Amino acid sequence: MAEKHSQKTAWIIGASSGIGRALALKLASGGHRIAVSARSAQQLQELAAESANMAGEIIAVPLDATSFEQFQHAAKQVEKILGSVDTVLHNAAIYKPMPLKAFNAPEANRIFSLNIESVTNGLDICLNALTTKPRQIIITTSPSGYRGMPGGGAYGASKAALMNLAEGLHAELKSQSIAMRIINPGFVETPLTSQNRFHMPFLMPVDKAAGRIEKYFWNGPFEIYFPKRLILPLKIMRILPTALLLRLSKKLTPPN
Numbered sequence: 702m703a704e705k706h707s708q709k710t711a712w713i714i715g716a717s718s719g720i721g722r723a724l725a726l727k728l729a730s731g732g733h734r735i736a737v738s739a740r741s742a743q744q745l746q747e748l749a750a751e752s753a754n755m756a757g758e759i760i761a762v763p764l765d766a767t768s769f770e771q772f773q774h775a776a777k778q779v780e781k782i783l784g785s786v787d788t789v790l791h792n793a794a795i796y797k798p799m800p801l802k803a804f805n806a807p808e809a810n811r812i813f814s815l816n817i818e819s820v821t822n823g824l825d826i827c828l829n830a831l832t833t834k835p836r837q838i839i840i841t842t843s844p845s846g847y848r849g850m851p852g853g854g855a856y857g858a859s860k861a862a863l864m865n866l867a868e869g870l871h872a873e874l875k876s877q878s879i880a881m882r883i884i885n886p887g888f889v890e891t892p893l894t895s896q897n898r899f900h901m902p903f904l905m906p907v908d909k910a911a912g913r914i915e916k917y918f919w920n921g922p923f924e925i926y927f928p929k930r931l932i933l934p935l936k937i938m939r940i941l942p943t944a945l946l947l948r949l950s951k952k953l954t955p956p957n
C-alpha cells in the first residue's frame with residue numbers, strides 16, 4: 702500500500718482504451734487516485750472496477766471532450782471526488798489513415814475538431830474552472846506532428862498544432878507554477894494503430910508504453926518520448942531544411 706503522503710491525483714481525458722487506460726491502471730497500482738474520462742461510460746466503469754483491489758483508485762467520469770459544457774460539468778465532479786487535481790493529461794484523439802486518395806473534408810474536419818477542441822476545452826477548464834489549478838498539464842501529441850509526412854493527413858497536422866500550442870504556453874504557465882508537458886510515443890498497440898495497414902517500426906505493447914510514461918509522469922522533462930531508436934531519427938528530420946525534407950518525402954510517398 703502506498704504511503705498516504707505520496708498519494709497523488711490525476712485526471713486522464715481519453716482513458717477508455719489504449720494508452721490512457723493502461724496508464725490509469727499503472728498509476729492506480731502505484732497507489733494514486735485517478736479520474737478517467739472518455740465517451741464510453743461502460744468501458745470507464747469496467748476500468749474503475751479493475752482498480753477495486755489496487756492501492757489506489759480509478760473513478761469514472763464520462764464526457765465528450767468536444768462539449769465544453771460536459772467538460773465543465775465533469776471538472777466539478779472530478780474536484781468533488783479527488784479534491785485538487787495534481788496532473789491533467791489530455792490524451793483523447795481520433796485517427797484515420799489518410800493517403801491522398803482517401804483525403805476528404807468531413808473526415809479531416811472531424812479529426813481536427815476532436816483532436817484540437819478536446820485540448821483547448823480542457824486547457825480552458827484547467828485554467829478557469831478548477832478551483833485549484835493543476836500542478837501540471839500534459840498533452841499526448843505524436844511524433845507524426847514533428848514534420849509533415851506523406852499519409853500524415855489531418856492527424857499529423859492536428860498533433861503539430863498541439864505541440865506548437867504546448868511550446869507557446871510553456872513559459873507563461875511556468876510563471877504560474879504550472880508545468881506544461883507533452884508525451885510523444887512511437888507506435889503503440891492500441892485500437893488507434895490497429896487501423897494501420899503499413900509496417901509500424903518498433904511497435905510497442907500498450908502496457909510497456911504506459912510503463913515508460915509512468916516513469917516520468919509525476920515529474921520529468923517537457924517531452925516524454927520513446928522508443929529512442931524511432932524518435933531520435935525523427936527528431937533529426939525535424940531540423941532538416943525543408944527542401945531536403947521534401948526530397949525525402951518524395952521517396953517515402955507510395956505510388957498512386
Ligand SMILES: NC(=O)c1ccc[n+]([C@@H]2O[C@H](COP(=O)([O-])OP(=O)(O)OC[C@H]3O[C@@H](n4cnc5c(N)ncnc54)[C@H](OP(=O)(O)O)[C@@H]3O)[C@@H](O)[C@H]2O)c1
Pocket residue numbers: 714715716717718719720721738739740741742764765766767791792793794795815819841842843844885886887888889890891892893894
Ligand atoms: N497508439 C499510438 O501509436 C500513438 C502514438 C502517438 C500518439 N498517440 C496518441 O495517444 C493518445 C491515445 O491514443 P491510443 O493509441 O491509446 O488510442 P485509443 O485507444 O483510440 O484512445 C483514444 C481515447 O480517446 C478517447 N476519445 C475519443 N474521442 C473522444 C471524445 N470526443 N471525448 C472524450 N474522449 C474521446 C477514446 O474514448 P471514447 O471513444 O470512449 O470516447 C479513447 O479513450 C492519442 O492522443 C493519440 O493521438 C498514440
